[in-house]
Amino acid sequence: MDGTNQTAEIIDRLKPDELALKAYDRIDRSWQTSPTFTHNLVDLVSVSPDGAIDNFEPLNPPAKDYIQETRLPNLLKSSETSSNSAAPVAKFTVVFAPTGTLEVNP
Numbered sequence: 001m002d003g004t005n006q007t008a009e010i011i012d013r014l015k016p017d018e019l020a021l022k023a024y025d026r027i028d029r030s031w032q033t034s035p036t037f038t039h040n041l042v043d044l045v046s047v048s049p050d051g052a053i054d055n056f057e058p059l060n061p062p063a064k065d066y067i068q069e070t071r072l073p074n075l076l077k078s079s080e081t082s083s084n085s086a087a088p089v090a091k092f093t094v095v096f097a098p099t100g101t102l103e104v105n106p
Contacts, residue, residue, distance in 0.1 A: 016106050019090045022051025024104040027094060030071040031102060037066045041096040045072070045104075046089040052077045054089050063096075070096050 023045060041063040046054040053075040058064040067073060072094075095103040 016090060019047050019049075019051065020092055020104045020106060023047045023053070023092055023094070024102065026051055026053065026075060027070075027072070027104070028102050030075055031096065033069060033071075035066075035096065035098045035100055036069065037062055037096075038098050040098070041066055041070060043067075043070065043072060043094045043096075045092050045094045047092060048077065048089055056094075059093070066096075 027045075039062040040060070042059040043063050044057045044059055046056070048054050053072065054077055056072045056076070058067060063070075090106075093103075093105045095101075095105070097103070
C-alpha cells in the first residue's frame with residue numbers, strides 16, 4: 001500500500017498533465033533517431049517530480065527488442081542522483097510509433 005500512497009502524493013502535488021509534459025519533453029529530446037521498428041513500442045515509465053525518468057518497463061515484445069532505440073536506458077536517473085529511492089513517482093504509458101510519433105499517457 002505504501003507504493004500506492006506515494007504515487008497518489010505526487011499526483012496531488014503536481015498535475016499529472018505537467019509531469020506527462022515534462023516526461024514527453026525529456027524523452028522526445030533524446031529520441032532523435034529514425035525508427036527501424038514496424039510496430040508500436042509500449043513502455044511503462046516511472047517519472048519523478050522533477051520529470052526525470054526513474055524506471056521503465058517494456059510492455060510488449062517489440063519494446064523489449066528495440067529498447068536501445070528508444071533511448072530510455074540512457075535517460076534513467078543514476079543511483080548517485082537518486083537521493084531517495086522511496087520518493088513518489090507517477091507512472092505513464094509511453095508509446096513510440098514507427099512513424100516517429102511519441103505519446104505519453106497517464
